[in-house]
Amino acid sequence: MSLRGDGPIEELAVPSGTTVEEHDLVTDGDVLVGGQSTVEFGLRGRNVAIGERVSVENDIEAEGDCRLDTWCSVDGNVLVGEDAYLGERVTVTGRLMVSGDLDIGDDVSIEEGFEANGWIVIRNPVPTLVFYFIVLSQLLRVGETDAADELAAALADGDDVRDPLLIPRSAEISDDAWRVSTPAAVGDDCRLHGNLRAESIRVGERNEVFGSLRAREGITVGAETIIHGDVTTRGGTVTVEADARVLGDVSAGDLVVHDGAEIDGTLRARGEMRLVQETAEEQATEGSDEGDRKNDSERDEDEETTDDADSNAESDDDEDAESDGAMTESDDDAAAADEKSEADEMRADAEAT
Incomplete structure (x- = not known):
């Protein structure tokens, strides 16, 4: 993401959890500042990238990389957890402390000296951090949001991807006022x-x-x-x-x-x-949902009751059928007994005669 010219930073974006502590602007994510801006706070974030001709009037602390573009000025110390990149004619009134490598351009002024644990290269650098910003901005411009998300996740070294603090070009950020034209x-x-x-x-x-x-x-x-x-x-x-x-x-x-x-x-x-009145609407919505749930429950109970009634009716029909069969068998037995009795009487009359 190039921080020169109009640039892709089209708004002031303050991510969640950002605070102002003892004149420092503190965020968990990256900090990107567009060119020709004035920041009267100190800046503390993960990666810090500052555009050209930006004035920062307090310390800068970056957990990862830090880039200061040409003609930047920092009225304080610059503490970098990984690599640092300083463009031409950058001015730091305090001390520069870098845990990783240091790429430094021509005519850079560090009034209280600097220290780097890695390689020190004196040139006008174009660091990997800026290349990443350029590629990411182009992906967003052409609408490849999925590819941009994959690139951001891949370059986050497995860490969670956090929203950056974005300060647009020509902004004025101070304890008195935050002025932007976006x-x-x-x-x-x-x-x-x-x-x-x-x-x-x-x-x-x-x-x-x-x-x-x-x-x-x-x-x-x-x-x-x-x-x-x-x-x-x-x-x-x-x-x-x-x-x-x-x-x-x-x-x-x-x-x-x-x-x-x-x-x-x-x-x-x-x-x-x-x-x-959101509360009344939510209550009405909840009441409607409860009513629907109650009607569904009652409907289920009615269906169960109907099923039970049908089952009982079938049982009654079966019992009636069995009873009718039993009555028919009883009638047949009674008729057979009557016929036998008449036959015995007729036999008795014949013997008597």
Whole structure:
């Protein structure tokens, strides 16, 4: 994935579990920063790839590889768990510590020195990490998502594939504000500091954002998320999902508030304002399902009762047939006895005569 030019990073994407800790932006996955961006936080992630002319105003810690493209500046230390790649005219005000190999370009300034446990090559590198990004971006461009997933899984060395932290070109990320000209998406269980400014914003569930949200288009605040600030959009729709809380004002074109959400400030909507009572709908759905299950149970019981009745009727018919047969045999015996009695009387009369 080339981080030059417009690049394939088309949105600010904050993966689930990302936090801001002591002025560091911490995530479990990779960190990709587009060119000409300013990041006032330190960066801590698995692999860290920084585009050209990016300024990082704190330390960088990468568990895997780290790439700093041309004209990058880091106001702090750079700690790399595997291999490091530094382009031309990179400036590091602190110390560079690399556990693996170090590829370094021309006119690089590392003010407090560097140390690498592997090979040190002085050149303008094009590392394997960047080649992987380029191939992956091309697969996504042509719609080969399955092939891209297989490539990502194969290059993850058997580890679970985690969503990366994506910072688009010309972004400004600081403790005061996160400003991008693209859409922004925040995952679940994140803790962020700063006002978020983007084209559109979607915040996932169980997040806490210490700042306001402002977008030209729609804004969605996920369930159980807390926003310590205002939520404002020019003409889009603001959606506040169940059990979310906004500690400020909400201003939107259209406003959708789910049952259980709390908004401490003023509500302003130039268009439609709608309350969604999800709990009642879910109860009705559950009641309908229970009713269907009950009707099915009653239907099964009725069928069993009918089968029992038919079985009993067949049994009664068999008993009646046996009874009729027994009665017929009894009648035949009685008739034979009468005939024998008459014959004996006639014989007795003949002897008497």
